[in-house]
């Protein structure tokens with residue numbers, strides 16, 4: 001593509017936030033030539049946000065502050081820095097930026113926090129640098145960084161197909177309350193997919209080329225039907241996550257015993273997403289899980305939430 005103009009960028013400072021997500025259903029099919037599994041997944045964005053402040057500077061740099069425990073690399077493997085490099089390459093520009101990320105999404109928890117960092121960074125730098133790619137091209141660029149990045153840009157609730165980047169917004173009514181139970185420890189997404197393949201092979205389970213979407217779950221979302229949503233929460237990766245992290249299954253069982261309509265592993269884990277009736281129930285289940293020593297931390301979040309949005313610019 002033609003290099004973008006090298007005229008000075010029109011903004012000095014841009015603040016963008018992008019949401020974390022949970023997968024309300026995650027059905028996994030066969031692997032494609034790039035090593036990605038085909039998915040039929042329903043993403044829901046929740047109101048825990050990664051906020052990226054991008055300020056004009058001569059070089060690229062990154063700082064983090066966080067409301068959640070854990071560490072992230074600050075080197076070139078960081079997804080926000082990779083997003084910045086990719087935008088520079090795509091547009092043929094060499095601008096710099098001082099990036100600051102404030103984190104609310106559990107780190108390496110299966111909630112797409114790193115993807116939200118990349119999404120917010122692409123949107124912020126596109127404005128800071130005046131590269132003007134716009135949402136559709138930014139989403140395509142985001143897909144090169146990770147399968148969950150385009151959804152962090154789109155937000156709300158959406159069906160993801162292909163490797164998760166082929167998105168269609170899902171009609172929803174009402175708001176859903178989630179208790180996010182964090183059991184500690186990390187799970188690597190590729191390792192969970194590998195374990196899933198191993199289990200499928202060992203059990204002789206044939207994987208579909210493209211899994212079907214769950215029509216009952218779409219009905220639950222459009223009809224604001226909590227009971228039906230609880231009945232349709234599903235994650236094909238859960239059994240693999242349970243096998244790799246023995247602390248997870250007891251959390252799901254305890255949350256349901258404590259009265260939650262349903263609970264499941266979020267994405268590739270280890271965060272457990274517990275569907276609750278309201279914040280009071282979230283608080284009582286959270287207290288029960290903490291008392292039993294099953295989790296390190298619990299957060300309450302609501303879905304759905306908007307995708308990457310500009311909060312301030314000057």
Ligand code: C5P
Pocket residue numbers: 035036037038039145146147148162163164189190193
């Ligand atoms: O795209 P992302 O970086 O989140 O994916 C990390 C890894 O998870 C991929 O390299 C792949 O091993 C696995 N994955 C997959 N199928 C998907 C998404 C991710 O196998 N649809």
